Every structure is written in C-alpha cells, then in structure tokens.
Amino acid sequence: MTVHQDAVRRYFAAWNANTGEELEKAVAAAFTEDATYTDPLAAVSGHDGLTAAISGARQQFPGFDFVATGTPDAHHDLVRFTWDLVSRADGSAPAAGFDVITLAEDGRISSVSGFLDRLPGA
Secondary structure: OOHHHHHHHHHHHHHOOOOOHHHHHHHHHHEEEEEEEEEOOEEEEHHHHHHHHHHHHHHHOOOEEEEEEEEEEEEOOEEEEEEEEEEOOOOOOOEEEEEEEEEOOOOOEEEEEEEEEEOOOO
C-alpha cells in the first residue's frame, strides 16, 4: 500500500468511526494536529474541529458510511478521490463528492478541500 492509499484509508476510517474515543483516535491517526478541513458546509481546523465536524455528520446521517468510489489519483503530497455517503439499510447514496488532501511528511493529512457533487434535498 502506498502512502497515498494509506492516507485515504485512514481518512475514511476517521469519517466512519463511532463517536468518542474511537473517533478521537482515528482523527489523530489520520490528521496532523493543525490540519484544516474546508468544504461548502464547514471550515474547521485541528483535531477538536475535525472531531466535531465528523460527529455532526455522523449524527445527521446515522446508519450511513462514507465509501470511496473509483481509484484515488495522487502525485507528490496530493491525493484526490471521490466518495458516496451510503445507507447500510438500503444502499442508497444521498450525498457524493470529491476531496483533495495534502499530506504532511509523516503521511498524515494536513489539509482537506472538499467538494459536494450531490446533497439530499438539493
């Protein structure tokens, strides 16, 4: 597994973690302490900000998982990939998007720029 693939794997592990200690550990494993996350609905930084944003999304969409789609594309310290938000109950995917992450020297994510391609009710 490449450093890029590993970063994407840890990214989804964080977004799919249960709240509490599991989420905090997953965020620390995936993101640098000063990482930033920006998409049309959120702009946060640091482990606390990321944990709050992920917790909020998990509460808004209980029973859903973020699932990578396609193959990540990477060069240097950049990775872009697509995802769907998929219901465990019926497989529906009301939200989809793509993210571009920047990796720090230790392989953790230092920034995320997220783009939403599909949102429920939009």
